[in-house]
Amino acid sequence: MKKIIGLTLLVSAVISGCVANNIIKTNTTADVTASYNSINKEQLIEHIKVLSSDEFEGRAPSTKGEALTLDYLTKQLTAIGFQPGNGDSFLQEVPMVSIEASPEMTLSINGKDYQYGDEMVMGTSRISDFEQLKNSELVFVGYGVNAPEYNWNDYNGLDVKGKTVVILVNDPGFATQDPELFNGNAMTYYGRWTYKYEEASRQGAEGAIIIHETAPASYGWSVVEHSWSGPQFGFVREDLNKGRVAVEGWINSEVATELFTRAGLNFEQAKIEAAKGSYHVDMGDLSASVSVKNTVKESVSYNFIATLPGSSTPDEHIIYTAHWDHLGKDKSLIGDQIYNGAVDNASGTGALIEVAEAFAKLPVAPERSITIMAVTAEEQGLLGSKYYAANSVIPAAKTVANINMDALGVDGRSSDVSVYGLGQSELDNFLSIAAKKQGRTIAGDPRPAAGIYYRSDHFAFANIGIPALYAKTGKTPVDEATKALRVELGESLSKCYHNLCDEYSDAWDMSGAVEDMQAFFEVGYELSKENVWPQWSKTSEFKR
Template identity: 60%
Template sequence: MKTCHKLLALCLPFTLALSACQNKTVETTAADTMPVVVDNFIDVYESINTDDLKTHIKILASDEFEGRLPTTIGEQKTLDYLVNAFKKMGYAPGNGDSYLQPVELIEMTAAPDMTITIGENKFVYKEGMMASTQREQAKVELKNSELVFVGYGVNAPEYDWNDYQGLDVKGKTVVILVNDPGFENPQGDKFQGKTMTYYGRWTYKYEEASRQGAAAAIIVHETIPASYGWSVVANSWSGPQYGLVSENGNADRVSVEGWLTTEAAQKVFADAGLNFAEEKAKAIAAPYNKSIGLEASVTVNNSFKKSTSYNFIATLPGSENPDEHVIYTAHWDHLGKDESKDGDQIYNGAHDNATGTAATIVMAKAYSELTVTPKRSTTFLIVTAEEQGLLGSKYYSQHPIIPLAKTVANINMDAMNVLGKTKDVAVVGMGKSELENYLEKAVKRQGRHLVQEGRPEAGYYYRSDHFSFAKQGVPALYAEGGEEPIDEATAAYRKRTNVIVTGCYHQVCDKYRENWDLSGIQQDTQMLFEVGYDLVSSDDWPKWNASSEFQRK
């Protein structure tokens, strides 16, 4: 452990650091507006270390946990591990006398022996197409449904954009481009250029098609605008799929939700006498829809069962305002195992998201070692079924244990930085809230600086659990080490390792590796610890920026 004096330039001005080393309580104003209660903050900050992170990551990503799929033995092992860890640290159960919040799920598995027929062509499951249903039915048939191209499938009045304008899609199958129009036309005055809006997410596209009354919705996969390859679609949309239990059995959803590869879509358009690239160009330029003139048929044989998975929640009560909470989130789940595969069958999920789950445990330990209890409560919410569409956090946000009006902020940790220390910190969804002021203060203490995320077109702000809080109006922060390595040695390591990490996303090769440099996770965990510490030690209520699409409800 470094001495307190070695951190003076990094962490605090001399007078505060000296007080911290002496474990005295000092009230001060940092960054002009943020009161901070200083106790043994620096020692605790330094106690966040790579050895502890390594221990938890290796265990959570071990074969014993079987890929941590919801409702399996892997879930039970994970929950037992979390309950044991937080109990030992003195955390109170977050849900009455329980550390668990039940989440009622519907598990649906589409039989893989399916094809989709479009015109004279048949496309095979996982190779040219994917299809499933959210409806609680054993069999869903789409027969001779007219195909209609609806551009990006967007209905956005604030951008004066409606791809469904003047169109009746009842009984029809809509074909939709991935991402939103701003991605391919960043110089236009619509949407947010390369930065994806929620209109670019696949979840929105199925939701809007359902609202429009379509029978089915098929998204055309393209790797660059989607930001992930076809294998991610094939692996993520096959096997058991989960949704939240609904009163109407999801009868208001389109009957079939599917994907086509780019090559399959090009063939479909060509068979209809259309050029896919030319039709796409029209959809980029303005709201657009066009009948393709072909019909689609597919049968989805669906097995389904209702089950209960669990969010984990634990709280360290505040000393003055215990009803006000800062909530840290991570998701404990991954993809489980695929017994139909030869060789390795376990999707261990070391990077995604044993790293974030491990960080919550290490950070919780740091909070538990503070000698002065902060004013507000610190809560750790480690959720289920993120990989199935943010279901655990969605359920929590719709059934909050802590009232949302008493939730000061959410700080999320997902797939953390295993590429070594960085000079920069990437803010996902930069510019959305005042939480970035707190983040900037913590980053400056580390000698780093803030930057916008490297690929805002990927829409990462809408792809992890903080989004569930944001949709409900709670300011939510997602930030991680950027792309500027701290030195040349780290740059070389980063170049080698990033190829593996990227290639193993949602693959069985996402395993813990002994050569991982976890100092980047340590750096980010310390940073986010300080952001939360400042918030739970103050009376401030950070706000959304006026330009954000989110505001407190």
């Protein structure tokens, strides 16, 4: 990859108080309607085809695919009149390190070996050529949660230094379906694998192993196998990430059941006990050994930022985001090696271009600036958006809202719009009005247990206080033909998530994606008017 020169980044201000104004203007002029109607499926499909083509090699960070993607975005946004969003550059440098664990490893537990890929996936976040567990005692720590506000601490009274903690995925609310426990069926951040490794590290554990189960994880074992193998990207830190556990990884539920039996425990009963309250138990005399040999490479990737300056308050911005990256290619495979990432997320990246073009076609620029941001390394743990949040080009206090587009619907129109994190902020009101004009209503997260509000790039913006909206085509098909199409496409779309088969198909119906983009355009247009500042709801954890 040829080197792309970025600029020194500006350090963001922390978010300050916003002017409350809940009046939503709904008049849409003929000129705005023309821009709205300019969003079309033909152009979106062309963008998806290019970005997910084999030539782009799966768009992994710091590869040829990144260079091609950034070049494509630069040409597209320059052609419609957007300006560089980071000083005189379209790029924000994101220094990263890739750590690729050799698959030639076994997890040995009291003399029995478990195989990489089929039964377990292990790795490390430490920037190191070699890490290991050597006869590290196993301790089951339930959900691995330390949450004072819920009066819950699975580590209470437990010293895990030198030990390896074994952890359930998701959180207790999902297991019990008790709406009063955590957030009931809806996953909280405590249920995310990122949190569980972070907390195990804070507790001083030597290793952390999450038990995969499809229902609470919301994805199958193949996602773990494909997403956690190959290069894993992270930030370059002064301590080389030595504060993280030495080894972190996953085992499947069959292995877990066997291990609990070997420890004289019953896995199903242990899960029941873990959901009742703070819980941990030693796993008999079981101990884990595994050697992780790594190939470590420091690299630079880039966030892409382009701005259409506002006509009266250009220092205030509405930011549209999508992640441009995917999983790249796996050279160890025979035959198809490329994870093209057509739905995830060539669709969202193409949508960024379409929405930007609609704003560019307005006869008068919006009052506030419209900023288009395609971020890197979402698939590696939202790294690009996290880096931007910590090194904001636009101060948080000057960012009115974030609208995120990730994995658009490709199976036709719906009579509803699924809002992930419904009730978090007043942005729901704006989207509701835009959807109503299309004859649609807004609905909540169709899969609350998956914790999707915490799994895409808007989360980084929410974490620094910026109201963030993430929504997509709903689950109620608009007619019988669309219902039949969803039955036809459903299994393949589910199977192809983070798999080689996520490629563009002529069988797709992009009409629902177009409606979504048009609604997102209208929401951004209304937010671009001066003195409109959407607020977090009183019950949102992000309000504070």
